[in-house]
Amino acid sequence: MKIVVCVKYVPDTATKIRIAPSGKEIDPADVAFVVNPYDEFAVEEALKIKEKRGGEVIVVGAGSEQASVGLRTCLAMGADSAILVQDPSLDKADSFVLGTVLARVCRNLNPDLVLFGKHAIGVDNGQVPAVVADQLDLPQASVVTKLDIQEKSFRAERDIEGAREIVEGSLPAVITAQKGLNTPRYASLKGIMAAKKKQIAIQTVEALGLSAQDLQPRVSIEQMTLPPSRPPGRILKGDVSEVVPQLLKLLHEEAKIL
Amino acid sequence: MTQGILVFIEERDNKIKKPSLEALGAARKLADQLNEPVIALRVGSGEPSVNLAQYGADKIISAPHELLNTYSTEGFCAAVVQIAAKLQPRFILGSASSMGKDLLPRVAAKLRVGLAQDCIEIHLVDGQQLECVRPMFAGKAYARVRLLMAPAIATLRPNVFSLGAPDAGRTAETEIFAPELNPAQIHASVKEIQVSAGQKIELTEANIIVSGGRGMKGPENFPIIQELANALEGAMGASRAAVDAGWIDHQHQVGQTGKTVSPTLYIACGISGAIQHLAGMSSSKYIVAINKDPEAPIFNVADYGIVGDLFSVVPALTQAVKSLKSS
Numbered sequence: 001m002k003i004v005v006c007v008k009y010v011p012d013t014a015t016k017i018r019i020a021p022s023g024k025e026i027d028p029a030d031v032a033f034v035v036n037p038y039d040e041f042a043v044e045e046a047l048k049i050k051e052k053r054g055g056e057v058i059v060v061g062a063g064s065e066q067a068s069v070g071l072r073t074c075l076a077m078g079a080d081s082a083i084l085v086q087d088p089s090l091d092k093a094d095s096f097v098l099g100t101v102l103a104r105v106c107r108n109l110n111p112d113l114v115l116f117g118k119h120a121i122g123v124d125n126g127q128v129p130a131v132v133a134d135q136l137d138l139p140q141a142s143v144v145t146k147l148d149i150q151e152k153s154f155r156a157e158r159d160i161e162g163a164r165e166i167v168e169g170s171l172p173a174v175i176t177a178q179k180g181l182n183t184p185r186y187a188s189l190k191g192i193m194a195a196k197k198k199q200i201a202i203q204t205v206e207a208l209g210l211s212a213q214d215l216q217p218r219v220s221i222e223q224m225t226l227p228p229s230r231p232p233g234r235i236l237k238g239d240v241s242e243v244v245p246q247l248l249k250l251l252h253e254e255a256k257i258l
Numbered sequence: 259m260t261q262g263i264l265v266f267i268e269e270r271d272n273k274i275k276k277p278s279l280e281a282l283g284a285a286r287k288l289a290d291q292l293n294e295p296v297i298a299l300r301v302g303s304g305e306p307s308v309n310l311a312q313y314g315a316d317k318i319i320s321a322p323h324e325l326l327n328t329y330s331t332e333g334f335c336a337a338v339v340q341i342a343a344k345l346q347p348r349f350i351l352g353s354a355s356s357m358g359k360d361l362l363p364r365v366a367a368k369l370r371v372g373l374a375q376d377c378i379e380i381h382l383v384d385g386q387q388l389e390c391v392r393p394m395f396a397g398k399a400y401a402r403v404r405l406l407m408a409p410a411i412a413t414l415r416p417n418v419f420s421l422g423a424p425d426a427g428r429t430a431e432t433e434i435f436a437p438e439l440n441p442a443q444i445h446a447s448v449k450e451i452q453v454s455a456g457q458k459i460e461l462t463e464a465n466i467i468v469s470g471g472r473g474m475k476g477p478e479n480f481p482i483i484q485e486l487a488n489a490l491e492g493a494m495g496a497s498r499a500a501v502d503a504g505w506i507d508h509q510h511q512v513g514q515t516g517k518t519v520s521p522t523l524y525i526a527c528g529i530s531g532a533i534q535h536l537a538g539m540s541s542s543k544y545i546v547a548i549n550k551d552p553e554a555p556i557f558n559v560a561d562y563g564i565v566g567d568l569f570s571v572v573p574a575l576t577q578a579v580k581s582l583k584s585s
Binding site: 011013014015016017019026037038094095096099121122123124125126127129130131133134135138139140141142143145154155158159160161162163164165166167168169170173179180213217218219220221222223224225226227230231233234235236239240241243244245247248250251255257258 | 270275329330331332335355356357359360363364366367368370371372373374375376389392393394395396397398399400401402403404405406407444445446447448449450451452453454459460462463466490507508509511514515516522523532533534537540541543544545546547552557558559560561562563564565566570571574575578579582583
């Protein structure tokens with residue numbers, strides 16, 4: 001079974017966000033980058049499927065050269081090979097353009113399964129997997145917490161509002177991973193050493209043969225701001241028998257909730 | 259000629275979901291500025307559970323098809339795309355629900371246009387382009403994004419766009435649209451929906467959330483949180499620390515690797531307020547923090563703080579709420 005996992009290299013969740021002087025992006029200074037946490041679930045799931053069913057796991061990234069650091073981490077976890085579509089313009093590309101690029105790479109690989117994280121931390125848009133699924137004319141199951149892969153079919157569970165949805169479909173398919181799917185492994189020392197010897201195949205956007213229309217932006221970021229700061233709150237004083245009635249009164253009279 | 263705003267109406271068990279009505283109301287406001295119609299699109303057959311005209315629809319299209327009786331991304335996408343091809347709407351809106359976040363990206367992909375997910379504001383700019391404000395980095399930053407191609411597609415975060423009172427004077431024309439679908443174009447579909455036993459109110463839809471964190475000390479103490487949530491008719495949340503410790507299921511997690519929520523009231527119990535948790539809940543209208551540590555960062559975002567032992571404060575609060583409600 002040939003499994004492709006698309007991986008993005010993103011600012012760590014512990015990062016304090018500052019806005020760059022342009023006002024249209026975050027300030028990259030002092031930002032630590034990590035493999036998108038949801039993509040780690042996807043990589044882990046791919047490795048588990050490979051262990052069970054055999055085959056290979058190919059991790060694919062798109063962006064500037066530093067994205068290869070994330071791919072190297074996935075190789076250390078156990079992925080067999082990696083491809084990076086290396087082009088700094090892809091760091092800021094919108095979801096449609098990025099999805100179109102990844103779809104073309106996937107098409108050339110002809111996989112049985114394409115895995116993603118449910119969205120990339122940061123952009124939080126979750127459109128890229130759907131673009132890949134659409135352009136390859138494949139079924140999709142998104143935000144999956146349990147996955148069962150057979151030779152030619154899949155069964156996925158996804159959390160929806162107050163319930164769990166069971167999706168069944170045929171392979172190849174595009175599946176996106178949610179927290180809860182598995183516990184990603186740490187790279188072993190052996191894995192890290194082995195990953196150093198693995199090649200990351202570099203591709204260019206030009207070589208993918210995409211049209212100008214394919215690469216035309218659909219969305220522009222006009223401005224990025226920090227969220228409005230909240231007005232200063234108040235600390236309620238006293239022991240439990242005093243603060244609880246105070247709180248109820250405030251919720252009732254000020255917040256008009258109770 | 260693009261005209262009008264198409265709103266995808268989500269139904270579960272033949273009931274129209276409230277976030278879809280919020281999207282309808284948001285569409286109505288833009289449509290009034292454009293002087294163009296709002297078209298509500300529902301896939302189900304039969305009478306809608308809610309009078310959509312009263313919430314802002316000028317036209318209600320039902321698109322029943324036996325292949326749309328259960329949800330499939332491909333089937334629903336094909337139906338929406340066929341109607342969009344016929345109507346050429348200027349915008350397509352839906353709610354950022356599980357279904358909306360699965361369906362509308364696929365619709366946008368098929369139409370080869372952009373998408374803004376989980377928007378908290380939508381505006382018209384330059385007369386007719388759609389500009390959306392959406393959180394990025396799970397709410398650590400807000401981006402104002404413009405959708406450059408028609409139709410502009412956006413999903414709206416539940417609980418953010420106010421639901422106005424229904425206008426009994428409004429009426430709408432209705433239309434049946436028969437989508438052309440065949441089984442061969444649907445490669446995956448929903449086979450079963452299992453209703454969760456525990457959480458009756460979904461976190462992202464809840465008006466009130468009570469969350470527990472590391473200060474809960476163990477899984478055996480989460481009933482304290484659940485009881486307060488029950489008394490308030492709210493949902494139970496948790497911090498990543500509590501989820502990663504295995505005390506509570508991940509579906510309760512609020513924060514950057516969990517759910518982003520915007521309830522009217524968020525009560526954080528024993529949660530220090532790590533940046534990735536704050537990202538997921540700081541757009542709540544009112545925040546109450548209960549924590550032993552007066553230096554905990556959660557107090558920086560709280561409207562009302564109680565420095566104290568949650569094990570005495572929370573049960574007392576539950577009792578007080580219960581007696582208030584019964585009086």
